[in-house]
Amino acid sequence: MDNASKQLYASPPPFCPFARFTNNEEEYQLIHFGESPILSNVADDKSSQSSSPHFRPLDWCNTIDGTYEAILCGVCMSPIIDTPFYSCKECLYIFSQRNVNGFHKECIEPVSKHPYHPKHSLRFIHYFELRPDNKLCFCLNNSASVYNCSLCDFTICQPCSRNPPLLAIDNPKKHMHTLFYFPRKGSMICDVCSFSDQSSLVYSCTQCDFLTHMNCVYFPCVIKISRHQHRLSFISSPTPGKWWCGVCRGKIDINYGRYSCVKGCNYGVHSKCATRKDVWDGKELEGTPEDEYEEDITKSFYEISDGIIQHFSHPDHHMRLNAETDRAFDENKYCQACTLPVCDGIIYNCMQCEFVLHQECAHLPRKKQHATHPHPLSLQVEHQDGWFTCEACDRRSNGFGYLCCERDCDYMLDMCCASIDEPFDHPHHPHPLYLTFDPETLQYCWICQKMGVMRLNCGESYSCGFVLCFGCATLPTKLRYKHDQHFLIFGYDKDASGKYVCDVCEQEADPKSGIYTCSDCNATLHIQCLLGLREDMYMMPRREEFIFREFNVTVLPNNHLSRNICKCCHNRCSNKVVYKISDTVKVCSLFCIYEWWHIKNYS
Numbered sequence: 243m244d245n246a247s248k249q250l251y252a253s254p255p256p257f258c259p260f261a262r263f264t265n266n267e268e269e270y271q272l273i274h275f276g277e278s279p280i281l282s283n284v285a286d287d288k289s290s291q292s293s294s295p296h297f298r299p300l301d302w303c304n305t306i307d308g309t310y311e312a313i314l315c316g317v318c319m320s321p322i323i324d325t326p327f328y329s330c331k332e333c334l335y336i337f338s339q340r341n342v343n344g345f346h347k348e349c350i351e352p353v354s355k356h357p358y359h360p361k362h363s364l365r366f367i368h369y370f371e372l373r374p375d376n377k378l379c380f381c382l383n384n385s386a387s388v389y390n391c392s393l394c395d396f397t398i399c400q401p402c403s404r405n406p407p408l409l410a411i412d413n414p415k416k417h418m419h420t421l422f423y424f425p426r427k428g429s430m431i432c433d434v435c436s437f438s439d440q441s442s443l444v445y446s447c448t449q450c451d452f453l454t455h456m457n458c459v460y461f462p463c464v465i466k467i468s469r470h471q472h473r474l475s476f477i478s479s480p481t482p483g484k485w486w487c488g489v490c491r492g493k494i495d496i497n498y499g500r501y502s503c504v505k506g507c508n509y510g511v512h513s514k515c516a517t518r519k520d521v522w523d524g525k526e527l528e529g530t531p532e533d534e535y536e537e538d539i540t541k542s543f544y545e546i547s548d549g550i551i552q553h554f555s556h557p558d559h560h561m562r563l564n565a566e567t568d569r570a571f572d573e574n575k576y577c578q579a580c581t582l583p584v585c586d587g588i589i590y591n592c593m594q595c596e597f598v599l600h601q602e603c604a605h606l607p608r609k610k611q612h613a614t615h616p617h618p619l620s621l622q623v624e625h626q627d628g629w630f631t632c633e634a635c636d637r638r639s640n641g642f643g644y645l646c647c648e649r650d651c652d653y654m655l656d657m658c659c660a661s662i663d664e665p666f667d668h669p670h671h672p673h674p675l676y677l678t679f680d681p682e683t684l685q686y687c688w689i690c691q692k693m694g695v696m697r698l699n700c701g702e703s704y705s706c707g708f709v710l711c712f713g714c715a716t717l718p719t720k721l722r723y724k725h726d727q728h729f730l731i732f733g734y735d736k737d738a739s740g741k742y743v744c745d746v747c748e749q750e751a752d753p754k755s756g757i758y759t760c761s762d763c764n765a766t767l768h769i770q771c772l773l774g775l776r777e778d779m780y781m782m783p784r785r786e787e788f789i790f791r792e793f794n795v796t797v798l799p800n801n802h803l804s805r806n807i808c809k810c811c812h813n814r815c816s817n818k819v820v821y822k823i824s825d826t827v828k829v830c831s832l833f834c835i836y837e838w839w840h841i842k843n844y845s
Contacts, residue, residue: 258300258330300328303344317349317368317387317400353389357407358443359396360425364389364403380443380456394427397441411445413459416478417452421445421459433478434458435513436498458499458513462526465501467516468616469664469677470509473527474501474516483508489515491676491701520681523616540607542621551590553604555579555623555642556597561590561604571722574783574799579603580657581641581782585722585729603642603657610644613664613677614696615653619644622654628788628795629781629832634659634696635713638832639780640788640797656780658716666698669719670734671708676701687711689734689756690776713776714756721758721772726765730758730772746771747816774818778831781819790832791839796822810834810841 303326313322327344354363367377368387377390377397385399411421416434424430424446429438434454442455464475469488478499485494485502488511494500501516503509516522543551549563555578565588575584577600588601608621614634622645629640632655639656646653665674675698678685684693688709698715700708720729725745738753744767751757751766758767773779783799800806800820808815808830809823815830822828829835 300330300345300350303327303329313344315344315346315349317345317366320346322346353403356389356398356403357409358398358423358425359391359394362391362393362396364391364396364398366400378441380441395440396427408456411456411459415463416454416459416461417447419447419449419452421447421452421454424453431498432458434461434499436495436500437514461499461513461517462528464504464526464528465516465522466525466527467501467511467521468611469511469521469613470503470507471611472503472505472507472509473532474509474511475504476500476513477502485510487512487515489518489521490680518681519616520614521616540609542606542608543604550593551604553590553599554608555599556592559592559594559597561592561597561599563601564589564591571724573722573724573801576782577603577641578782579606579642581639581780582658582718583721585720606642606657609647610660612644612655612660613662614655614659615646617651617653618647619653619655619660620647625788627790628786630654630656632656632659632712632780634662635711635716636694637713637777637780640782640784641780658780659712662698662712662715665701666715668698668710668715669732671700671710673700673706673708675699675708675710675715685709687714688736689714689754691755717756717769717773723758723760723765723767723772726760726763728760728762730760730765730767733757733759742766744768744771775831777833778817778819781832783819790835793823793835793839795835798822798828806830808834810838 313327314320315322315327322344325346327346328350329344350366352363352365356364366387367390377388377395379385379388379397379399379402381399381402383399383401385401387400388397389400389403390397407423409423413421422445424444427440429440430444430453431438432444432455433452435458439455442457444453445456445459446453461476464473466473467489476499480496481502482496485496485500486492487494488509490512492512494510494512499513501511501513542555543553543561545551546560551561551563553561567586567588569586571585573583575596575598576582577584577589577598579599580603584598584600590599590601590604592598606621609618610621611618622643625640625643629638630643631638632643633653634655635658637656642657644655644657644660664676666676668675678695678697678699681695684695685697685699686693686709687697690711690713692711692713694711696712698710698712700706717732720731723730733753734756735753742751742753742757742759743749744751744757745765746767749768751768756769758769758772759765770776770779774781781797784797787794787796789795797819798821800815800818805814805816806820806828807813809827810829811834813830815828817830820828820830821832821835823835823838827838829838
């Protein structure tokens, strides 16, 4: 054994970097003193061994013999050439799958007295696969190679550990004095974000009582978020009065940093809430001029004369205002924007064809900002596939839609979901509703009982617990039915008792799931019996064909006395529309079109 090997073995051998973590004090000490811990009660239980912490001392290989044909380091994946290396006998099979047989000494040796964590030594750990439950560095990158302190649960990735440490920060926009790294961990509240995050590096001011996370030092000064029409600027000084966050609806502590409206609106947002990815587009706007939408650019039509307009979606003909409110109901007349039947209200009729728009749909802006998306949205009339899927309600539509203006973002909303603003007032709930403040959670809608991420929550009190999905929030409050001269009113009552029977399908209708009723005729209809299948209720009949896969598809009204038999599912087409692929092939839904295509190509 040479002198280098003797010196190496004078210190405890490192453990395999693929060993699992431990927060046990005794096991941690055994690691650093070089003793392999003996796990009790698991010696004869293979399942217990697989889930228990295990530590494998590495063998020092001074020479390369015939056992190793091609040697790669399991950490840096570089060849091990003419140098001693570490190897783990228990991992040889795993290594062989990746042509890996060992580790460079410098790649896996523990780190002691690191400037970011000088109190304890850090042991190296490498992951075979990246998972959400892996230990994360303060940079929040899910790295495969990390150094970890089992006593403090401090983690730093290999790239950050090799970069020069940032021990002092000068950022006059956030604080007038130099900030210095504070290595001790504890429940310390950041003066910028008002949270205590022990996973982040902390910097403090030695001249005044100021403390901040490293990431919070670089929060932007001026931003634009999706929840407010004006820009917001960062404020650190106390402001009199009570403030409530415009995103999470929680109270804002004025002693900590926050964002407030630059135009003087009584609007504020927590720093963390304002910089969420689903709220902020990631752009710092300090020093950049405001890009206000000019009225002539965002306007959807030009007024030709009194009551006559030229709408951008129908450029070939002019449209005339029709203020008649008691017109006869025509079940085949749909608004080309929202795709809902034209029941009442003021509309615009094309002077030469059957193109119709509700007045409010005709006045929709060409561009708008919506609370569900951080980027501006642009009004779209034509769609590449002939239809699109709304991101908020997951329903398909062939009407107008709002598409994200960013080139690489395909986020799109249908007209009904794009019309929802905060606060949202629902006729069957006494409190205002707001877009959910936690996009990482799932909740059930009180009406349809479907679980979803995109939803509206009661803003009055968390104890209220009312949840409404976008699909139920955008259901029309009143509609007409061809066999009833009165309006059908949407109703929902979670405490309803008694039985209702749908006049169309003659099945039981539950008010707890929402129904349409006529108080004059005692008529009752399911939502799907009046509007069609939930997924396809915004697909309206159109003369124009669209291409789905290689099929030319036409959407036709399903209003004949004898219903078609779907060529895919072989059920009668009960939806309000039917999809024609050819004169002999008609299917009941877009799902059945896909299934028909799959049968034709793979059967």
